[in-house]
Each structure stands twice: as C-alpha cells, then as structure tokens.
Amino acid sequence: MDKKSQRFRRLGEKRVTNMIKHLRLIGNLANKKNYTFTKDEAQQMFEAIEHELDQTKKKFEHYSSNDFGEFKFK
Template identity: 45%
Template sequence: MRDKRSKFVELAEARVNRAIKDIRLIGNLANRGAYAYEDDDMKKIFRALQKELDAAKARFSGDSGGKDNEFTLG
C-alpha cells in the first residue's frame, strides 16, 4: 500500500506543478502587445480548462468522466 501512495504523491506533485506552469504560460497570452485575440477566444480557453478540471474532479469522486477532446479555437 505504501508503494501506491508514494507513487501517487510523486506523480501528483509532478503533474500538478507542470499544470500550474502551463496555466501561467496561458496567462502570458493576455499580453495584447504581443498577441491579438478576441474576448470570445479567452472565454473558450477558460471554458475548456474548467471543463477538464470538472472532469478530473469527478473522476476522484468515482465518475468515469467523458472522452478526451483536443482544444481548438476554430
């Protein structure tokens, strides 16, 4: 049982830290001096992120979740 726990901690820390880093990089896209985007683009990005967070949370509650979809703005 301890091996499963230590593996969970190891993977969770690495994956959550990687996700936090990537979310910060997404935040960098808000720089209108470097990028052109519409408010609708921003809404789509955060809707997709929230959907995936909700699906991940549901899986911890025993729900198998939906199928994987790749994000696109188009």
C-alpha cells in the first residue's frame, strides 16, 4: 500500500469514528428528560446532516469517475 492510501485509511478511520461519536451525541438530544424540542427542530437538524452527507458522497463520486480518464457529458 502506498503512502497516499495509508494516509487515506488512517485519516478515514479516525474521521468516521469521530463522526459516529458526534452522531451519537446528537442522538442524546432526543432524551426528553433532559431536552425539549419540536419535530421541526429535529427535522432541521437531520436535513442539515443529510445535505452535508450528500455533498460528501458527490465529492467521492466525482473523483472516482475521473480517476480513469473517462469522458462524460454533464
């Protein structure tokens, strides 16, 4: 495995682990004993999370499609 692959795997594991921890912390906000919130507020949080996840996925799709030098009309 080359250095770039090693760095990708090392950072990827660390960042995904951190993201999972933060998602669990967000999940803790659902505890009605400690917090009050509306369905709309919860929906807004999930829409923001889903938007960022979609944007991140698109970045990977963009780079993976160009790795092979393929031409595609947009």
